[in-house]
Amino acid sequence: MSRTRAVYVGSDGNYYGEADIWERFETGCWAPFAxxxxxxxxxxxxxxxxxxxxxxxxxxxxxxxxxxxxxEAGLSIDSAV
Structure with a gap:
């Protein structure tokens, strides 16, 4: 994962920070694909x-x-309305 770009927009319309992504990897909710x-x-x-x-x-x-x-883990995004 690129450390120079810490904010992402997902194809699901949600926004994610690097901390959010790594948390999902570590908990098994997501797996890196490509x-x-x-x-x-x-x-x-x-x-x-x-x-x-x-x-x-x-x-x-x-x-x-x-x-x-x-x-500490990076950026985390809260996009709750």
Whole structure:
């Protein structure tokens, strides 16, 4: 996972920080599937065996309703409405 891009928008319409992604990997909810080193896009397999595409984005491009929290593990995103 790229450390230079810590915020992603998922193909499910949700936003994820690097801490959110690693937490899902560590708990087994997601498994890494593929990564494009040029674009930074990542594909993960969910526990429902669906592919989710994570596209890196700038924190400045996030909607105002999205809160970014800096944690020891990296950025965490709260996009609850």
């Amino acid at each position: 990564w494009d080193s040029e674009s930074g896009e990542e594909w993960v397999e969910t526990d429902e065996q669906q592919l989710l595409v994570l596209t890196p984005t700038s924190p400045e491009e996030l909607p105002q309703r999205v809160d970014i929290e800096r944690t």
